[in-house]
Amino acid sequence: MSDGPIPLPEAPRRRTRQGVVRWGDHGVSIGGDAPVRVQSMTNTDTADAIATAIQVKELAQAGSELVRITVNNDEAAKAVPHIREQLDRMGISVPLIGDFHYNGHRLLSDHPACAEALSKYRINPGNVGRGEKGDRQFAQMVEIAARHGKHIRIGVNWGSLDQDLLARLMDENHARAQPWDAKQVMYEALITSAISSAERAEAIGLPGENIVLSCKVSAVQDLIAVYQALAQRCDYPLHLGLTEAGMGTKGAVASTAALSVLLQQGIGDTIRISLTPQPGEARTQEVVVALEILQALDLRSFVPSVTACPGCGRTTSTTFQELAKQIDDYLRASMPVWRERYPGVEGLKVAVMGCIVNGPGESKHADIGISLPGTGEAPAAPVFIDGQKAVTLRGEGIAREFQTIVENYIEKRFGVLHA
Secondary structure, eight states: OOSSOOOOOOOOOOOOOEEEEEETTEEEEEETTSOOEEEEEOOSOTTOHHHHHHHHHHHHHHTOSEEEEEOOSHHHHHHHHHHHHHHHHTTOOOOEEEEOOSSHHHHHHHOHHHHHHOSEEEEOTTSSOSHHHHHHHHHHHHHHHHHHTOEEEEEEEGGGOOHHHHHHHHHHHHTSSSOOOHHHHHHHHHHHHHHHHHHHHHHHTOOGGGEEEEEEOSSHHHHHHHHHHHHHHOOSOBEEOOSOOEEHHHHHHHHHHHHHHHHHTTOOSEEOOOEEOOTTOOTTHHHHHHHHHHHHTTSOOOSOEEEEOOOOTTOOSSHHHHHHHHHHHHHHHHHHHHHHHSTTGGGOEEEEEOSTTTHHHHHHHSSEEEEOOOTTSOSEEEEEETTEEEEEEESTTHHHHHHHHHHHHHHHHHHHHHO
16 A cells, blocks of 8 residues: 555646626636636628527527637628627627637728627737738737727637748747757747737737637647647636647547646636537537536536446446436436526536446446446346435336436425525
8 A cells, every 4th residue: 555645636727817708797707716718619601690699699508608700801890799789689698709810900990899899809910911010900909909998819820820930930940059840940939929919919008817828739739739838938818729620529539638638737718629510510519528528627517417337248228328318418408497596506416327337336426326227137226316325216117217316306405505
């Protein structure tokens, strides 16, 4: 036996400035001791105000706390106030972030109603313009943000780096006695662009707590390396995400691999999962993955968790799989109402196990658990509540009876808080 206990897991947050992104009376705190926030982005034509407002609503109801929309032309800029009005009428107060590239300075100047309706502007220093012209156009966007009391994210992308900065760093590297690897120079260019732009924004007059930084790349190891270095060199809140993660399982796994490493190190204040939707797939899937990452790391709780075994030769029946899905779907569908009615219910843990090997043990560790009979086992399903065996279910109505037990437990445990 070791001399001391194994340390408990912890993920102490990196110390950063803290700001609040607002729309009306609703505010979303970012950085400092605020929870890691979930962000998403629409893929509608922003000029279609109705379609965009509907998708923003769907993303917000799925759990997105900030939603970014493309503002790429005059039609989109004109639509932004109408999108905000539609959302306000629907009771959706999620802050909107305008995603600008190339012409943001002009769009914000020409459409002051757009500048006011947005809560935050995303600025890419790599495409605001080059030289003195770029400096003027960057300053123009920052001045508008400061005048309207808005936040900005300085979002640097490896695919659209400031070419003048990159060329200068490449020249400096060439003159070194021991030149860096080209990828290391790219890392430095990303970080330098982000930090120098933030410092310039503060010098122009934007409060530092109104600034978030990001340095996005597409490869997992590159993202980890860049953000570890960036976190050591500034105290601005950081937005995490791969530039593009890909489709389906590949995209979810890549995002989870990269973000989990950084979040466990306390790095990251907002996250976005840049999934490529599969045909017919809901845009909200990127929000679901983001929520699952934060909940799996015990950083936040959004919905009761359902633990289920993977199945093996002892569980030739699909009953436990069907019950696990039924309970999980039921809990998720109920959360919009339960979140208000039963404060704290998002921390509920339910176990649906398939046989006697791990069933009773796993069920005891959950708030509510059921151990279904495996192949050749007696047709009985013991239910455990708060670690104690409460009842044994039998017959064809096990699923219905177990759901009723879950409902009654939630009412008894969390309904008191509401009352």
